[in-house]
Amino acid sequence: MEHRWEAAPPRLPKGATAEVVEALLPMHLWRAPVLRLVTHGLSVVERFIIEAAVELRALTAQDVGAVTGLPTEITARVIAQLTAAGILSVRPDGAAEPVFPAATDTLERAELYELRETWLTFAYLPRTADLIAFDGGPGTAAAPQLNRLAPAFEAPMPADVAGRPAAEFLDERIRTGTVTGMPEWLHAAVADGATLPATCPAYRCVGHLRRGQPPKLRLVDAKRPERAQPLPVADAATGLAEWLAMLGDAVDGAFDRWGRLARESPNGPHRTFAIGADLARAVMHDGLPLNRPCGLMVRDEEAVVTQPVGLTPADPAAEAVFTLDHAVASVLAEPLDGLGLHTLATAGALAAAAYGAEPEAEDIRAELWRRRHFVHVYRLRAANDFAYD
Numbered sequence: 001m002e003h004r005w006e007a008a009p010p011r012l013p014k015g016a017t018a019e020v021v022e023a024l025l026p027m028h029l030w031r032a033p034v035l036r037l038v039t040h041g042l043s044v045v046e047r048f049i050i051e052a053a054v055e056l057r058a059l060t061a062q063d064v065g066a067v068t069g070l071p072t073e074i075t076a077r078v079i080a081q082l083t084a085a086g087i088l089s090v091r092p093d094g095a096a097e098p099v100f101p102a103a104t105d106t107l108e109r110a111e112l113y114e115l116r117e118t119w120l121t122f123a124y125l126p127r128t129a130d131l132i133a134f135d136g137g138p139g140t141a142a143a144p145q146l147n148r149l150a151p152a153f154e155a156p157m158p159a160d161v162a163g164r165p166a167a168e169f170l171d172e173r174i175r176t177g178t179v180t181g182m183p184e185w186l187h188a189a190v191a192d193g194a195t196l197p198a199t200c201p202a203y204r205c206v207g208h209l210r211r212g213q214p215p216k217l218r219l220v221d222a223k224r225p226e227r228a229q230p231l232p233v234a235d236a237a238t239g240l241a242e243w244l245a246m247l248g249d250a251v252d253g254a255f256d257r258w259g260r261l262a263r264e265s266p267n268g269p270h271r272t273f274a275i276g277a278d279l280a281r282a283v284m285h286d287g288l289p290l291n292r293p294c295g296l297m298v299r300d301e302e303a304v305v306t307q308p309v310g311l312t313p314a315d316p317a318a319e320a321v322f323t324l325d326h327a328v329a330s331v332l333a334e335p336l337d338g339l340g341l342h343t344l345a346t347a348g349a350l351a352a353a354a355y356g357a358e359p360e361a362e363d364i365r366a367e368l369w370r371r372r373h374f375v376h377v378y379r380l381r382a383a384n385d386f387a388y389d
Helices: 046-055 061-068 072-084 102-109 166-176 238-249 277-285 316-332 341-355 361-370 375-387
Strands: 001-004 016-026 028-041 089-090 097-099 111-125 128-134 153-156 186-189 200-210 213-220 226-232 264-265 273-274 296-301 303-313
Touching: 016 153, 016 213, 028 166, 046 061, 046 072, 046 089, 046 097, 046 102, 061 089, 061 361, 097 102, 097 316, 102 111, 111 186, 128 238, 153 296, 166 186, 200 238, 213 238, 226 375, 238 303, 273 277, 277 303, 277 316, 303 316, 316 341, 316 361, 316 375, 341 361, 341 375, 361 375
Parallel strands: 273 303
Antiparallel strands: 001 296, 016 200, 016 303, 028 111, 028 186, 089 097, 111 128, 153 200, 200 213, 213 226, 264 273, 296 303
């Protein structure tokens, strides 16, 4: 894990807490045949045939036709549908007998369950083990159009996934309820001989983390960065959200470069750390602001997240350092041609209003000199150094 401080915080949209500068996201997207569970109320004919089979233990289409007057081809079709649904079973002699307890259960609930083959699109994210289903229904997210984007590279699939039968993998996730966006009607996968690949494309991903909401992410073309598209799985992939949030929270070690410790403070709209005088001086000497948020970049092998971080004094000694930094920042905010002795007085007063103590004018000039703002120091001293009257 690598940490890097930046003088300016990231520019974030409203509600965002951190910028995802880049995340490398392996993704396998494919369409698979599945069984759809369809339910409907029993028709009069279906109920009659099931009840007759239960009562008589066996019947034929001709038997039903003789009693009801229905054409044999119609009763044969209904018997075939009930057989396909697992309610009846056809004997070698052609007669249909009931399957227990399916037949009696169907009569009791007055509904018929049927399995129909259809297709679903799945996205598997090896990095976070998220599996998302896209059924294309109204009000649901559409599957990403990955064919329109160039991936950054080919990433290996996990060893326990690569080469595995796709239907077996899907059935396991369906049984355990670990398919995000799984339609209520999804019953099982259909074995079609397909296996999961050894590698899958990895795409560049950018966006923002949001407090209490899923991240808002975009996929970016690796060859043409101006081409991008929203990442619909970001709203559903809880593992992806947790991974990026964990990276944003990985601030342990952020102050190691200065060999000092900081204590996180709950104050402020962003992460804030209370620091002592020695650490405040070290931060200031490295050119980072004490009186406005900095940017803290956290990088691992696959992602970079940057967030605004505020600093606050932990004790009176640290307040003196913050006061000086505040006064210097006030001077640097003024135009050069307007600098004079009054500037130091104003800067000191503003610092005192913020921290309760006013820095010495000579300390302000010395800090400006240390930061190599020589022209500012010249302007501030001009009234004294060149006052010949």
